[in-house]
Amino acid sequence: MRILVFASGRGSNFEALLNASSRGVLKSKIVGLVCDRDCNAIEIAKKNKIPFSILRPKDYAEKNNYIKELISITGSYSPDIILLAGYMRIIPSELLDEYPLKIINIHPSLLPLFKGKDAIKQAWDAGVKETGVTVHFVNDRMDDGLIILQKKVAVPNSLEELEHEIHVLEHKMYVEAVNLVSDLFIVVSKCLIGENIRYDGSNKLSKRIYKYVNGYRTECLLVCPEVLAGLGVPRSKINIINTRLISEDGVDLTDVMKRTCKDIIEKIPQNKMVLAILKDKSPSCGKTEPQGLLVSMLREHLKDRLLLLSETEI
Secondary structure: OEEEEEEOOOOHHHHHHHHHHHOOOOOOEEEEEEEOOOOHHHHHHHHOOOOEEEOOHHHOOOHHHHHHHHHHHHHHOOOOEEEEEOOOOOOOHHHHHHOOOOEEEEEOOOOOOOOOOOHHHHHHHHOOOEEEEEEEEOOOOOOOOOEEEEEEEEOOOOHHHHHHHHHHHHHHHHHHHHHHHOOOEEEEEHHHHOOOOOOOOOOOOOHHHHHHHHOOOOOEEEEOHHHHOOOOOOOOOEEEEOOEEEEOOOOEOHHHHHHHHHHHHHOOOOOOOEEEEEEOOOOOOEOOOOOOHHHHHHHHHHHHHEEEEEOOOO
């Protein structure tokens, strides 16, 4: 997997990633660095003979021109994944459109607590007993994307000690998180990639999910529990009534849907982290409460091997 790093400052996470790669601990190759200013991360890139680019937003009179150039420069490295390592700019939605679920950030707090700048000091000033580090996918909202990995740190006796412990943890966690996402097994609701299989014969196409699935290089399981259960298109709408799945024409579909969801789960490898991208609301495969049957069964069987995302969160 080809990694492109975005950085703005000291580059300590960038350097830790390079060191892990040279030791074979990071199972991916760092192919380049993009910075928004002159910074120490560039010196680290030079020392390690890593290609780099500097793209200063202030050099562009028009924001759209800056974004186009950012997309062009990013594409020149042909990255499989982009890692933000102390990158102090909001990622434009246009870049997210180009690289959905391929941009990852590391943040020095237990998100959703202490978002934004100076998160370590925010935690210290708040007087919390513990804080930590979060690695997450980037979406259109600041420090809000799906959490990949999160670990805690007990707050020591000084801010300086806390900063040191957080940075040490960051350097270990980023490598661990990248290795996790480099070998995901993904499960995706078919209607989210444009198949007209919903009860009314329509779809819930998400352009970002469609692009992600079509660019995915390894294993992917496309599902629609209702169609797999033998229900036609169009069909009677299903509702959750007292934990049962009842069609609007009065048929109890709970047992047949459970068997179908079990069949789906049996196709998932037992040794992999799973990213399930499912509908926001659906009695069969919806994430939002009341959660769909497939979501409930995935949580029960996969436990800490499950990353769960709805189409509204990408």
